[in-house]
Ligand code: SF4
């Protein structure tokens with residue numbers, strides 16, 4: 001029996017995001033001319049509750065057995081539309097997504113006609129695939145009820161505590177001999193000026209005392225296998241190899257301070273970084289005798305000098321250290337040379353005013369004329385360009401403090417490869433979606449927090465630690481995960497048991513087994529990740545990749561180039 | 568005249584995400600590309616690529632993760648070998664292999680994606696709509712579906728790195744020559760097979776396909792041995808041959 005294909009098409013305006021470029025009514029009209037379409041409509045926002053209701057109503061009213069939405073991107077919205085179909089009893093894998101925003105209206109904003117033509121083509125391709133979709137059943141697998149948190153700085157500790165307090169055991173992995181991360185080197189914290197040590201101590205104590213947290217110190221991750229629910233993390237703990245099983249992984253590896261080698265006469269003695277300053281302030285071993293002028297230089301090495309980005313935290317950090325020095329030593333002149341200052345929010349703004357009141361002097365320089373540090377007769381002189389006078393003002397300094405950016409840890413590259421999660425342009429870990437999934441990776445079961453994700457201050461790192469923990473707790477609490485049935489399957493009548501597929505599968509998910517007919521390849525569903533490499537390698541073309549079958553891809557590709565509809 | 572169309576196969580994890588990022592950043596690029604999402608660049612079968620050309624794509628773009636970043640560890644590596652195979656077949660069908668491009672684009676490289684697409688689109692526009700002899704491209708598709716070339720595309724690395732079963736390791740240069748020869752042979756065989764939808768003699772085939780008669784004869788004997796063609800009749804002392812029935816997919820049906 002071949003069932004009649006009944007496709008419903010929903011085209012989204014996305015406010016003006018799509019509708020402002022693509023002629024949506026024209027696309028709807030075009031859609032109704034395509035084969036198998038029994039319903040076509042447009043929505044202001046298909047993902048709004050109204051839009052979703054309308055999909056459900058149409059499925060019922062028109063007896064739809066395929067649904068196609070043309071809107072944003074499947075990477076963010078496919079789960080929502082699939083769930084909507086499922087709610088009214090339509091198999092979620094009979095849903096097809098067409099991306100006419102991120103890959104059409106947004107990138108052809110000045111060519112509305114071409115964008116409309118392209119949207120029609122993309123829709124025709126989506127419908128061609130939709131007609132060939134097959135219902136699939138989700139695979140369910142158990143979740144090991146524990147988490148691995150990599151990195152025991154403030155965000156990692158926060159995440160670990162939060163997961164543990166939710167009732168799950170946590171392996172907290174730290175490469176150093178002690179936990180605490182960068183906070184261990186800090187002096188006082190803005191905006192409260194409380195000693196970092198006291199703040200940290202309470203957290204460390206809570207982590208160490210928690211019975212569900214196992215600390216793995218002096219440990220480095222060597223390999224990661226598995227998938228959400230069943231990860232295996234291989235550790236080198238003090239030279240001994242250990243293997244840990246966990247359901248989820250949280251990456252909290254932190255960042256480090258950029259070393260301004262060769263910039264601004266940096267020598268680590270009289271020209272130092274903010275972190276070096278804090279360490280000395282903390283130990284109390286800075287010799288203030290003979291220091292009359294302190295000069296802090298912002299954006300050193302950042303914002304186009306070496307790295308491109310703004311490190312965000314250095315402004316408040318410099319304001320804090322300048323204020324603390326000025327308060328302790330009112331007769332020392334403290335200057336902060338900056339381009340722009342980030343003291344965002346009311347509390348930080350007030351803190352900045354306090355620093356000014358305490359007598360810290362702020363000097364503004366243009367980015368293309370950054371301050372220059374030179375030595376003259378054994379003295380340090382900083383030339384700061386005065387914007388209004390258009391000239392360099394030479395200022396003597398006895399101590400120069402460089403506000404350098406946070407940069408990614410060198411280990412991150414390797415870790416990103418082991419976890420198969422991406423790094424962004426600035427080498428920080430890259431989240432699944434900046435707004436919709438800010439602490440997830442695109443890979444299920446792996447989460448992200450703290451400065452490994454980009455420069456952040458303590459408060460933000462803590463908040464993100466909680467966020468990552470709450471996301472990670474979802475599969476742990478549920479106890480199972482659904483995995484996509486996008487897997488391969490072998491047509492045993494065509495298969496000759498050559499084993500090529502087995503040789504290319506990275507997960508050992510397909511193996512040749514002996515049958516009465518001879519060797520035949522078999523797939524272990526939960527292991528298969530659906531890459532499809534075995535399918536395109538199979539010498540007899542005996543492998544079918546569910547949801548991305550040859551037939552479906554060929555239909556899409558033909559529909560892309562041939563305007564007349566081919567059945 | 569309608570604009571040239573480019574079909575893009577983008578892997579879900581890297582390049583497709585990079586293309587989305589280009590959108591989020593509102594970077595603009597030419598509208599010729601029609602994107603198809605796949606899970607991994609390793610999924611993209613040469614058969615599908617060549618089929619896109621057969622149906623009139625002026626260019627095909629495949630985008631995967633950077634080497635070492637593949638979500639599936641090595642899928643992109645296999646993709647590279649498959650693309651090379653498809654390029655060789657395009658060359659046989661006298662289509663500029665530049666029309667098929669493979670690139671690595673990460674999820675954060677929206678800007679790079681745009682740069683590449685602009686460049687590739689310009690290149691394809693300069694080449695113009697694709698032209699080929701239909702039988703030639705069909706033969707290329709069939710050859711890509713044939714097990715001989717599929718084994719080669721997958722095993723190439725092993726042969727380069729570990730050698731064949733006699734322990735002979737191939738150099739890049741030897742490998743290239745071997746591949747060129749085998750691809751050509753396979754392609755010629757498929758061309759002959761397609762021509763034999765009506766009875767023809769070796770001489771006629773040789774003239775139509777511009778192949779030396781001794782080469783045609785060798786292929787004919789092989790095809791006969793594999794029972795893909797039959798002797799049709801002897802016409803004036805000259806044997807003519809005809810293919811057994813071909814199914815739509817190009818698979819041989821009994
Ligand atoms: S590659 Fe294809 S024919 Fe060979 S064993 Fe795997 S499924 Fe069977």
Ligand code: SF4
Nearest residue numbers: 505528529531532534
């Ligand atoms: S689709 Fe990929 S993961 Fe699944 S069996 Fe094939 S090669 Fe292995």
